Amino acid sequence: MPSAVARESVGTKGPEVKRKGFFGKVGSGLDWVFGLVALFVLLAACSVVPVLNFLSLGYLLNVSGTIARTGRFRDGFIGVRKAAVLGSIAAGVWLVVWPARLVSKMWKDAELIAPGSGIARAWHVGLMVVIAVTLAHIVWACVRGGRLRHFLWPQPLRFVRWLRAPQKFGNLQSRVTEYVVSLRLPFYFWLGLRGFVGALAWLMVPVGILLAATRLPVGGSVLLSLLGGLLLLLVAIHLPFLQARFAQTDRFGALFELREVRRLFLRAPVAFWFSLLITLLFAVPLYLLKIELTPRELAWLPSLLFVIFIFPARVLTGWAMSRATRREAPRHWFPRWVARLGIVPVAVAYVLFVYLTPYLSWNGAWSLLEQHAFLVPAPLMAL
Template sequence: MLEEAPVEVAREEAPPRRSRPVRRVLMRLARGLASWVGWMFGLASLVAGLAVLSSTPVLQFLSLGYLLESSARVARSGRLRDGMFGVRLAGRVGGMVVGTVVSLIPLWVAGSYARSAAVIDPGGSVERGWWVVAVAVWALTCLHLLTAFLRGGQLRRFLWPFGGPFWLRRRLREGGLYAASRDGFWEFVGRFRPWHYLRLGFVGFVGTLAWLVVPTSMIAATTRFPILGPIGMLGLACVAPVLPFLQTGYAVEGRWSALFGLRSARERFRHAPWAFAFALLVLLAASIPLYLLKIEMIPREAAWLPGLVFVVFLAPARLLVGWAYARSLRRERRSHWFFRLVGRIAIVAVALVYVVVVFLSQYISWGGVWSLYEQHAFLAPAPFLYFER
């Protein structure tokens, strides 16, 4: 009996699965959106942090140091985006602040009920019960916050507290929690480089004030010695155009003597006159409307609110100063004399307008004559320096 040859059955090839590429695209879009949202949150946290620092005595030097460093980074690379650094790190701190505030909501609610019970039933069982609840919530909140910070301080650690106690028990059994937390804390603080920005801002502040104190004092003495007013205004008109670029030169080179390198700043202007004029125009034009926020004295606790406006206006102008400085470094030859002449005319016009506004500010600002020394275009981006006067 002959065996029949096996019949091959043609099988249709299965169509390629398209779900995986679609899933990959969706995952990339989700990660990109999450990264963008995180970056925007970090930018908002950075602006808020600079506003808080600029309204706090001594810490104002940190905000000025950051602005000088951002201008220096743009001057070194020529790219404006390089001046916006520390956004992710600021977002981490902002997440800690938001997480802490959210975590304190149950404690605030329990305390509110306890205080209400003390008014309605003073000394009664209801009041005692609610105070017991408030103490228990306080203990749990402290444990939750401690665990969230020990686990890294990410926002999700604050919003999802259920795994915290088990993690803390496991780490206590393993040992070394204190040493790891201490080292992690100082490493996190070191990433901010606080001493670098504090020194940069303090030296920049002192050097800038050394340029401003003489013409500003002449303007302040106008009521007693009227002849000193025009002389001081003329001196300030000569000093103001060169100060931002001296500050940027100091931040780039890291030498305090660069704050007084007038010849070097003039040489840089000859290589990029229009860029210098444009950057100075934006910086001084952005600082002029901010004098309206100095009319009324603001409590120190709420000074960070107008400080937000100061940072938003002045930080981009600082980036443009660094951009102009970078253009002067890239160009080997000086610009034509005509372009230098036009740039000088524009700078003189802008400086004169700024000086007139500064002179009039003593009559509308809360600090009066002392407000002449609070020139936020070159110093801390804050309405008031809050020095004890």
């Protein structure tokens, strides 16, 4: 019977159903876009906090690893819907606390004009009431799902019915626990920490040589800089794919499997060249953000641009690894040599730009440590 009724409703109200489906898809798409923006903001906020920055690096590494395993770009946008909930809660809280802010301002003005007067005390009592109502409103909106519409339309009668419901707090605790567990924060932290340590092991020698070269006379500095630049060139060519391989297999030893990465390069040389081009090219503008020292309270804003630039690079690196792992035989010698010859000028240009960063960055020679294309997506010296 329900199926017949459903068929009848579809037959008689087909246009309405289609319109609802269309608007539902539009709403879902907008929610996804909002979630992506919220995700980037969360990654940027975490990247400027010591220890939490490993969460950002772990997420970006997992993007590469997931695409490398599945071969689908859409699988790299991990947790967008969950980020939409957190973004909605942040935006909703910001909106609903405005009445409390206005009443607080009125109370402070009254205290300034007539301290201890009846009007000032009345504004103070009113502020306490508004704060209590606002807190209840925020909690209720989060209980209902944390969407922006829940903050804009409180539904007080439904709130009263919810207060009378049995085991309401037990169900709420299980939902919150399930959501927090689904964020997989320990997984991202452990992945980011290991990825950071592995990348630092590769970068320590070339960057250390370049740092030492800045303290030597001109003759010794040039020779040492050439050695450090050559080593950094070799590291920059291989490290993005070593990190993607590590995230794909979840093995720390994969960060040092140079032979395996070279073997995979033979299967998808053009994809490797293009992903390396985007990775190093998108890293260059980020060094320009370090010309002036960013105030600590605004450090997350440049980090937002860091995340926006680094995210597509991680996506493309995972895509290149996926293409390589799905092919069993190396490609023809011509695309292999074209890719090899194309990689060299890209890596050389990147190393030259990194060599010049001490003369551009506020932190001087120490900016060489800020290899954000491979390490945490934020200037380390700003942490």
